Amino acid sequence: MRTLAPWGFGNLQKDMERLFDRMGMAAEWDLPAMRTLGEFAPTLDFAENKDAFVVRVEIPGIDPQDITVSLENQMLGIKGEKRHEKEEKDERYYRMERAYGAFARTVRLPAAVDGSKVTAAFKNGLLTVTLPKAPGTKGSTIPVKAE
Numbered sequence: 001m002r003t004l005a006p007w008g009f010g011n012l013q014k015d016m017e018r019l020f021d022r023m024g025m026a027a028e029w030d031l032p033a034m035r036t037l038g039e040f041a042p043t044l045d046f047a048e049n050k051d052a053f054v055v056r057v058e059i060p061g062i063d064p065q066d067i068t069v070s071l072e073n074q075m076l077g078i079k080g081e082k083r084h085e086k087e088e089k090d091e092r093y094y095r096m097e098r099a100y101g102a103f104a105r106t107v108r109l110p111a112a113v114d115g116s117k118v119t120a121a122f123k124n125g126l127l128t129v130t131l132p133k134a135p136g137t138k139g140s141t142i143p144v145k146a147e
Contacts, residue, residue, distance in 0.1 A: 040082055040101040053109060053131040060125030069120045069129055076107045076129065
């Protein structure tokens with residue numbers, strides 16, 4: 001794709017998805033809506049296994065004390081602020097691409113979770129939130145007996 005559009009349309013899809021998310025019109029294939037608030041929007045992955053939902057958020061360069069994780073009404077909220085580094089008076093920037101500022105991400109969970117067992121770990125700029133499913137939402141396999 002890069003050879004067809006070398007001028008950088010690669011981020012156009014992400015930008016359009018962010019725009020639709022902000023307007024509350026998440027695409028049909030994004031079942032758990034992921035909303036963004038603020039200029040800085042860290043990327044996240046939302047996965048599910050048989051026992052839990054797992055959300056991984058890339059937030060390099062942020063202090064773990066500046067992150068707040070909350071759970072309310074099947075909505076996972078992640079808020080924080082990536083602070084701008086103190087500028088040196090003698091430095092002159094030719095290019096600044098790193099984003100800074102406050103952010104808030106909200107993920108609607110597709111099923112109930114056990115809030116008392118939710119964990120959040122931060123390592124090497126990656127926040128991992130594990131949300132164990134509530135006992136009734138795990139489902140069960142029913143054996144079929146031949147008669």
